[in-house]
Structures are given as structure tokens and as C-alpha cells.
Amino acid sequence: MNGETINRAVVAAEYAVRGPIVVQARQLEKALERGAELPFDKVVYCNIGNPHQLGQKPVSYYRQVLAAIDCEGLDGAFPADVVARANEYKRSIKGGTGAYSESKGVETLRQRVAVGITKRDGYAANPDDIFLTDGASAGCHYLMNVLIRGIDDAVMCPIPQYPLYSAALTLYGGTLVPYYLDEDRAWSLNVDHVKKQLVDARAEGKNVRAIVVINPGNPTGNLLSDENLTEIATFCADEGLLLISDEVYQENVYAEGKKFTSMRKIVFDAGLEKRVALASFHSTSKGFYGECGRRGGYMELVGAWDSDVVAAIMKLASIALCPNLAGQVVTSMVMDPPKEGEPSYELFCKERDDILASLKRRSITLGSALNALEGVTCQPADGAMYCFPNLVFPQKYMDECKEANKIPDVEYCTRLLNQTGIVTVPGSGFGQKPGTWHFRTTFLPSEEDIKGVAVKLTDFHNSFIAQYK
Amino acid sequence: MNGETINRAVVAAEYAVRGPIVVQARQLEKALERGAELPFDKVVYCNIGNPHQLGQKPVSYYRQVLAAIDCEGLDGAFPADVVARANEYKRSIKGGTGAYSESKGVETLRQRVAVGITKRDGYAANPDDIFLTDGASAGCHYLMNVLIRGIDDAVMCPIPQYPLYSAALTLYGGTLVPYYLDEDRAWSLNVDHVKKQLVDARAEGKNVRAIVVINPGNPTGNLLSDENLTEIATFCADEGLLLISDEVYQENVYAEGKKFTSMRKIVFDAGLEKRVALASFHSTSKGFYGECGRRGGYMELVGAWDSDVVAAIMKLASIALCPNLAGQVVTSMVMDPPKEGEPSYELFCKERDDILASLKRRSITLGSALNALEGVTCQPADGAMYCFPNLVFPQKYMDECKEANKIPDVEYCTRLLNQTGIVTVPGSGFGQKPGTWHFRTTFLPSEEDIKGVAVKLTDFHNSFIAQYK
Numbered sequence: 032m033n034g035e036t037i038n039r040a041v042v043a044a045e046y047a048v049r050g051p052i053v054v055q056a057r058q059l060e061k062a063l064e065r066g067a068e069l070p071f072d073k074v075v076y077c078n079i080g081n082p083h084q085l086g087q088k089p090v091s092y093y094r095q096v097l098a099a100i101d102c103e104g105l106d107g108a109f110p111a112d113v114v115a116r117a118n119e120y121k122r123s124i125k126g127g128t129g130a131y132s133e134s135k136g137v138e139t140l141r142q143r144v145a146v147g148i149t150k151r152d153g154y155a156a157n158p159d160d161i162f163l164t165d166g167a168s169a170g171c172h173y174l175m176n177v178l179i180r181g182i183d184d185a186v187m188c189p190i191p192q193y194p195l196y197s198a199a200l201t202l203y204g205g206t207l208v209p210y211y212l213d214e215d216r217a218w219s220l221n222v223d224h225v226k227k228q229l230v231d232a233r234a235e236g237k238n239v240r241a242i243v244v245i246n247p248g249n250p251t252g253n254l255l256s257d258e259n260l261t262e263i264a265t266f267c268a269d270e271g272l273l274l275i276s277d278e279v280y281q282e283n284v285y286a287e288g289k290k291f292t293s294m295r296k297i298v299f300d301a302g303l304e305k306r307v308a309l310a311s312f313h314s315t316s317k318g319f320y321g322e323c324g325r326r327g328g329y330m331e332l333v334g335a336w337d338s339d340v341v342a343a344i345m346k347l348a349s350i351a352l353c354p355n356l357a358g359q360v361v362t363s364m365v366m367d368p369p370k371e372g373e374p375s376y377e378l379f380c381k382e383r384d385d386i387l388a389s390l391k392r393r394s395i396t397l398g399s400a401l402n403a404l405e406g407v408t409c410q411p412a413d414g415a416m417y418c419f420p421n422l423v424f425p426q427k428y429m430d431e432c433k434e435a436n437k438i439p440d441v442e443y444c445t446r447l448l449n450q451t452g453i454v455t456v457p458g459s460g461f462g463q464k465p466g467t468w469h470f471r472t473t474f475l476p477s478e479e480d481i482k483g484v485a486v487k488l489t490d491f492h493n494s495f496i497a498q499y500k
Numbered sequence: 501m502n503g504e505t506i507n508r509a510v511v512a513a514e515y516a517v518r519g520p521i522v523v524q525a526r527q528l529e530k531a532l533e534r535g536a537e538l539p540f541d542k543v544v545y546c547n548i549g550n551p552h553q554l555g556q557k558p559v560s561y562y563r564q565v566l567a568a569i570d571c572e573g574l575d576g577a578f579p580a581d582v583v584a585r586a587n588e589y590k591r592s593i594k595g596g597t598g599a600y601s602e603s604k605g606v607e608t609l610r611q612r613v614a615v616g617i618t619k620r621d622g623y624a625a626n627p628d629d630i631f632l633t634d635g636a637s638a639g640c641h642y643l644m645n646v647l648i649r650g651i652d653d654a655v656m657c658p659i660p661q662y663p664l665y666s667a668a669l670t671l672y673g674g675t676l677v678p679y680y681l682d683e684d685r686a687w688s689l690n691v692d693h694v695k696k697q698l699v700d701a702r703a704e705g706k707n708v709r710a711i712v713v714i715n716p717g718n719p720t721g722n723l724l725s726d727e728n729l730t731e732i733a734t735f736c737a738d739e740g741l742l743l744i745s746d747e748v749y750q751e752n753v754y755a756e757g758k759k760f761t762s763m764r765k766i767v768f769d770a771g772l773e774k775r776v777a778l779a780s781f782h783s784t785s786k787g788f789y790g791e792c793g794r795r796g797g798y799m800e801l802v803g804a805w806d807s808d809v810v811a812a813i814m815k816l817a818s819i820a821l822c823p824n825l826a827g828q829v830v831t832s833m834v835m836d837p838p839k840e841g842e843p844s845y846e847l848f849c850k851e852r853d854d855i856l857a858s859l860k861r862r863s864i865t866l867g868s869a870l871n872a873l874e875g876v877t878c879q880p881a882d883g884a885m886y887c888f889p890n891l892v893f894p895q896k897y898m899d900e901c902k903e904a905n906k907i908p909d910v911e912y913c914t915r916l917l918n919q920t921g922i923v924t925v926p927g928s929g930f931g932q933k934p935g936t937w938h939f940r941t942t943f944l945p946s947e948e949d950i951k952g953v954a955v956k957l958t959d960f961h962n963s964f965i966a967q968y969k
Contacts, residue, residue: 032777081599127793
């Protein structure tokens, strides 16, 4: 077996967030560890939303409950509410965190997730509709696997998009129908444009089965308005599209006066729950908790789902046995956190508020630095963890790239890495309007480090511009 | 979207270990919780190797290290070697268990896995060859996804087999070429028969790309001899087949005088490492530890792998981001356990030996009870966690099943569940020689419970036989 005889879909799939630039970054990091002389003394991974790796501390409550469940005899070390919750979990999780659970996840943990969803939306959630998953990715894979029968089955995705969707569509052999977010209007979504894209795709013989909405946006950080969400939900009802709502950044909203509304609440508010099948994703990896390595999350299926389709998703979950139990436990705590009056409540709120306030400051620091650069404009991030600046490259640089057969944004990010150690993802990894260039960077380095990142980025960009002027 | 328009491969996939009988069992359990009157007072899940759920206690050392890593401030609660290992992990895992790691897993944890493999086989392992995975299943999915381009790509699997392989092959749209294990010779593997099956499949136009070997066997519990393993490895070298060795039960060997040899050692002993590409699976879910809910494991790729193929597998791992960190940590401890002289060593050995000795006693208890039943023969389990008895059903029962269009072993297991609460998996879920009938049951219920299971099984079977005599 060799490269010629590999399944072509695997060869074609791309996932830039962990692509060649990241592989190169790891090699540079190893070179530094061996004592190599490079123009920088550390590699800073801004390619991926991975807060703990950049120094963010875990939320104490989650970790205390986890430790108390995993290991006997620690009760004396923890506040009473931690012990009480851990004991409740030990009673209700048969066999504890070392046992396979139901394939959808432990029922009592799904009940806690349902409590959180109900509180968030004001509409009662049913634990039976909830699949606990290893991160949000697993839910996406289940849906794509069930939906895609061949190249003519298509799913609409925003451009730019989080490349899990494009990668999964390629792996399962389907087609991505793009709809472009409007950068000039802070990456908002234009439903008339979405409709046009649907009509065009259908005219080309595509069987468009679903639409993905990412809110808050990744990589764009845009928060969609309630009106916009209602338009999309209505559009799905009218066109018979399954609605996939990626809401993993729902607790990362920084813009003054804006707040997150779930697509689920929109569907119920608009009375569309009998006409739309909605899948919503959430994850322990994002929010203020950033428990990426835990691989926790959930997918909720509400509205007009066909029972055979749900059974098929259930079968895929069964073949994967079950999501990891520690991830399930953290997901349940994310959705059902400590309550006012409980001993852990005050510390929990302080940790949460400090992290979110710091993220907001860091987003402003980085966004301002980017907007000050020549040829760079960066929409303010309403939410999520990223800046996605637009780069207008000098013509001389564009000519040079064309000559050398290089993709301009990939080349820019590669040079940025080699000269500063800062790891970013080229806009082409997410998709972008033809003729525009971007990169995605997290604003996750610590408050101390983010200023250094801003300075290094500025210096790099200035000398880049000077070189090509 | 409805049942008619689901991807047919998902509809066709079957995974009996979590199939309809298990769904029914959960409904019965819920009925009991609601106070329903049933012929039994609890449901006993013997369908799946899930030791903790049936009361096995976790290994203390693993859990102490996990807790010390996850939660600050607990050092005083643990022995010095636990604290030392936890501190070493905290230093070397960037961002700890809450951070995404490299997609193959944390390098220092892979180094520990390599230490264990080297010690086991006497041939040095390379951490770069090791992919840490969420259980063993993820590795299987990566391989099948890379291998299978369409229905004419085929993988040879033992029959009976663990249905992950058949399910994955169906999902990726390939073909399973069976080779039958020889029940009369304690489920041994006949290489001449394997060759014949290969020749026949090729004659039918199948592109046979790989062979799966499960050792110790699942569901059969058979341990393959070194001679047998060498024959298979040579066969793969001669025929250009990729060799997939599922060794998740490598620490579950009970037969006097027998011991597990890895396929990796066989390949090196026979000097075949330049001629065979071998993928080996291991898991934290089995062994004496039984950390199923942790979803930990590894896949090691050694021998004649093409670098493009390895790169494609790496890309799939990247799209999944990374395996959960707690699972990675436990995998590293499974392969690099406490050492003689360390404070935790004695307790660790006692827990390990007690669990393994008890499993051996339980396998004998259940095996003897099964062999005493009319029309039932059960090969002794050399290893693994299962009995897979052969059932010769009365003709009257067979006629009744034919009349009612029921599959005899499925019907038998369904009745067993409804009358006793014991959950087993029909042999047809694993594949079996046409005209033979089996079921798989774990021998994992506690020493106290296993006797009750044996009595209930005996009573059920006796009245079943009496009914149809």
C-alpha cells in the first residue's frame, strides 16, 4: 500500500488548523529545545483555541469535582458542595468514570445538560434529545455520515468556515455549497445571498440537505442578530434543510450590549419547532473553561427529526461505544454550574469573570495592533477567540508569489512563523472571497505575552511592507 | 430527511455489542427503577467487557496520579512516587489535561508507551511510531478510512470477530472477507484456510488489502501460538497484506503455561520488519485495569509502512484534534507501571494480581456451568473476558424460529434477557459458521454475582430444553 492507493477522499481532505504550518512549528520548537539559534526563543501557538496551553488556569470547581470522583478518599480536601456533587455523580454513574456509559452519555449527566439548556432558552429541554460527545467534532461526523450518500449530496457552509466542516464533507464524499459572510458588514449573514446560493446549487443538480451556521462565528468572531437567526430558521423550514448550529463559543461574547441567543430559542420563539430539524453543538473546549484536552461536548437534536434518522445517529454513537466519562462530567458542570449560596460559587464566579474580562482586553489589544498595520483591517470580534484580519498585499509581493507558485496568505503565515515563532492559520484554510487574503490568530496568549505578540506582529509586518514597497 | 434518504452504509452497519437487545435491556432496567414487577430484580450487563460497571474497583495508582494532575494542592494525600510522576507529567504536558495535545498524543507519554513496548518485546520501540487514541476503535477507523476506496477493497477478518471491524468496513463501503476460526481446535487459526479464502476473494475481483488478527481472541478467548502468528506474518509478507493486530486483551491470559506474544515481536523475531506493515492496537479498557470510560489506547505502526500512508493516517488524527488527555495519561501508565521499590508498587501488584486471579476463577465458574448444560459446549477461555458457548438447539425450537422468521440465537438471548435480566450478545452479531449458534457472555460479574448468573443461566436453559424436548 502506498500514496497512490490511499482512499482519495482522505488525500483530498484538508484541515489547516493542524496543517503543514503547525507541523513546521513543532519542528522549530524541537530545534529550540535542542538549543538551535532561531530569531525567536519560543513558539507561540495562536493557530488553535487552546487556552490552557498558553497559560490559562483551569476552573477550580470542575477539577475538584473530577478529582473527587476519580479518586477515593479526597473528600476532606474539598468544599462541601464539591463533595456533594461528586457523591451524587458517584451514585448515579454506574461504575464511575472507568466504565463505558450509555452511548449517548450517562442519563443523569444529560439531565444536568438539559437543566442548563432550559435555563438558557426558557424552553424545557429533554435529556433524550441530548447526545454527549467527545468534543463537538463527533456530532458533526455523525451528521455528515448520515447525510452524505455521494458527491451530489451537499451541505451549505459559511465562508470563511471552521474547516472541520469542509474536512468532514470531503471525507464522506459530499459537496460543500458556500455562502459568503459579508466582511464589510462585520461578517454578517445575508439570507438573500444564501437563497441565491441554494438556487444555484440546486440548478447544478445538487441535493442540498443541510446548512451550517456558526454563531459566534469562527474564524470571524461575529455574533449574528436574532433577526438574522430567525430568517435562517425560516429559510430552513421553507426549503426543507436540516439546520446545524455550531454554538461552541456561546459563552465567549465580548461586544458591549450584545448577547448570544441560541438557534434553539429562535426556533421555539418563531414557532418553527414542527417545521425545522435543528442540531446544536456545544463543547467544553471553549467558553471561559477551555477544557480542550477533556474532549467533552454535546449535540442536541430538537424539532422535526425523523425517528429513523435519529436511530441512525444513535447507531453511529453505539459503534463508537461512548464518549469519555471525564468529558461527560465536565460537560454536565459547564451546563449546570455551582449555584449562588453554595460554598464554591464565589470563587467560580471570580475565575469566570476574570478570564472573560481578560479575554476581552486581549481581543482589544490584538485587534487594535492589527488595525494599525498598513493594508490590514480587522473587524472587531463580538465573540469567540480569534481575530481574522484582512490583508491587502503589495503588488510586488503578489507578483513574486505568482512567480514562485505560492499562495500569498500561506507564504505570509509561513514567514511570520519563521521570523517570530507566532503560529497562525492562513485564511485559505477557512475559505475566503476570491481575491481577499486573511489569517486567523487567537488572542489567547496571556496578558503579558499578547503585548509581545502584537509587537512582533507589527515589526514583522512593517519590515514585510518595507521590503515590497 | 427521513429513513429513505439516509446514507445506506449507515443503515447497513451493525454493532450487536450495543444492539437492539441492549436497548431492550435498558428499557427493562428503567421499568425496574419505576417499580415494575419483572421476573428478576436487576439487569446484569454481560454484553460488553465493562468491569467497573459490574463492581470491579479501579487501580488506585492510576487514579491517584490522574487526580494529582487534574487538581492542584493534593500532593499531601498521595505516596511520593505518585506525586513524583504527577509532577513530571505536569511539567511535560503543556497546559496539562485541559489542553489539546499533538494529534498523535503528548510526546513524553508516547515515550512511556515506547518504554513498555520495548520491555514487553525486547525490541526498541520508537515514540514516533505510536498514535495515542481514544480507545482502540479510533485506530481501526483511521486504517479503514485510508484503506477503503469502494466495495472492491476488502479486509480479511476472523469469524467470529469483534463487530467493530465489520461495522467499520460497512461504514466505509468496503468488503469483509471472512476466515473461519476452528472451533473444534479451540478456535485456532488455520493458515491454509486463510490462504484459500484470499485466493477465492481475489478470484472474485476483490482487492484484499489487509488482514485483522485478534489475539487473545474476541469473542473466542483463544490465544494463538507463536507458530501460528509467525505463519500469519509470513503470509502477509508474501501476499503484500497489511497486518492489523488487535491485542487489547494482552494482559488477560488465564490458561496455565500459556503466555501472550505480540505480533510485533513475532515480526522482528522472524526478520520480517522490512516486508510487513504492522498496525497493533492496545486499549486501557481491558487488562486488569478495565478503564473503559477513560477511552484510552494506542496504535503502533511498525515495519514496512509507506510514508504517504502514515501521513494520511496522521491527517485523520489531526482532523479529530487529539485523543482525550486523561486517556493518554492512563495509557502511559498501563505501559509504564510503578516499579519495584517504589512506594506504590506493592499495592499496585496486589490489586493487579487479585483482579486477574479472580477473573480466572470466574471464567472457570461460568465455563463449567455452561459446559454442564444440555446441547452446550464451551471452549476454555485462554484469555480475554468472554465465554462463547456453542448451542445445539432442539429441532422443535428451530422449526418454531423458522415459522416465526426469527434468528435462533437472537431469540434465545432475547428470552434469556426477558426471563433473567442477563444481557448477552447473539453469536450472529460476531459471525459464526453457517448452521452453528452461539452467544457471547462476559465473566465479569463479581465473584458473588457470577454464581447467581450461572444458576440463572442453568435454570433458564433447563426449562428452555424441557419446553422443546
